[in-house]
Amino acid sequence: MTLVGPNGGGKSTLLRAVAGSVDYDGDIEFAGTQLRGMRSRGRARTVAVVPQEPARPAGMTVLDYVLLGRTPYVSYLGVESAEDLTVVGELLETLELSALAYRAVTSLSGGEFQRAVLARALAQQAPLLLLDEPTSSLDLGHAQQVLELVDELRGERGLTVVSALHDLTMAGQFADHLVLLAGGRVAAQGAAHDVLTEELLGAHYGARVRILADPQGGVVVVPLREARSQSDGKIHDGRAGVA
Numbered sequence: 001m002t003l004v005g006p007n008g009g010g011k012s013t014l015l016r017a018v019a020g021s022v023d024y025d026g027d028i029e030f031a032g033t034q035l036r037g038m039r040s041r042g043r044a045r046t047v048a049v050v051p052q053e054p055a056r057p058a059g060m061t062v063l064d065y066v067l068l069g070r071t072p073y074v075s076y077l078g079v080e081s082a083e084d085l086t087v088v089g090e091l092l093e094t095l096e097l098s099a100l101a102y103r104a105v106t107s108l109s110g111g112e113f114q115r116a117v118l119a120r121a122l123a124q125q126a127p128l129l130l131l132d133e134p135t136s137s138l139d140l141g142h143a144q145q146v147l148e149l150v151d152e153l154r155g156e157r158g159l160t161v162v163s164a165l166h167d168l169t170m171a172g173q174f175a176d177h178l179v180l181l182a183g184g185r186v187a188a189q190g191a192a193h194d195v196l197t198e199e200l201l202g203a204h205y206g207a208r209v210r211i212l213a214d215p216q217g218g219v220v221v222v223p224l225r226e227a228r229s230q231s232d233g234k235i236h237d238g239r240a241g242v243a
C-alpha cells in the first residue's frame, strides 16, 4: 500500500502509529495480532521501519549500523551469529554498500545513508515493512532500484509494505493500492488511475498536473506551469499550450 498526500496530510503519523511510536485511538491489527502492547523484541521481529529522518549514530560504521537490524535475533550474550553476518553481507551487496562497510555513517552522502537505513530495516526480516519517503534522497536510478527491490521482496517473501511517497509518478508506477491522505483523513483510495487524477491532485495539493497513461499500465503525473501570455501579461491555463 502506498500513502500519498500533501504536506501535513498525515502519512508519517499513520506510519508512526503502525510502528507504535505515537499513541492512537482504536486498534491496529497485523496478521491477526494486535500491534498495541507488543513487547519490543516481538515488535521488531514483526515491523521494520525506515523513518523519514533517521539519526546517524556518531562513530558507527555502516556494517555495525546495518547489523543493528539483527538486534531482535541476537542472543542475550550480544554476539551476532554467522547467519546475522550472512544476511547483512547480502544486503550490503544488494544495496551497493559493500565498499562502504567500514565507513562511518556520518560520512555518507544522503543517498548512501538512505540505502544503509533500508538495509538495516530489511536485515530485521520483519513481515511488515514501513517506509517513510524511502527514495527522497536517492537519484533516479537508485530510487527505481530501491523500489524494484522492495517490490521483489514483497513478491518473494510475501512482505506487506506500507510506503509514503512524495513522487507521484513513482507512486503511479509502483503502487498496487494507493491511499490519498489529506487533513488526516482518507480522501481517496484505489488503483493509481483512480487516485492520481487531475481533479483530486488539484483539490488536495492545489497542483496543476497532466495525467498520462503509461503503455505498461502505470500512471505518469506531469506538473504543469501556469503559462504567462506575453501580450496581455495575464496568467492563462497551462493546459492550453501543452500537447
Ligand SMILES: Nc1ncnc2c1ncn2[C@@H]1O[C@H](COP(=O)(O)OP(=O)(O)OP(=O)(O)O)[C@@H](O)[C@H]1O
Binding pocket: 005, 006, 007, 008, 009, 010, 011, 012, 013, 014
Ligand atoms: N507530535 C506532534 N504533535 C502535534 N502535531 C503533530 C505531531 N506530529 C505530527 N503533527 C501534525 O500532524 C499533521 C500530519 O503530519 P504528518 O507528519 O503525519 O504529515 P505528512 O503527511 O507525513 O507530511 P509531509 O509530507 O510534510 O512529511 C501535521 O499537521 C503535523 O504538524
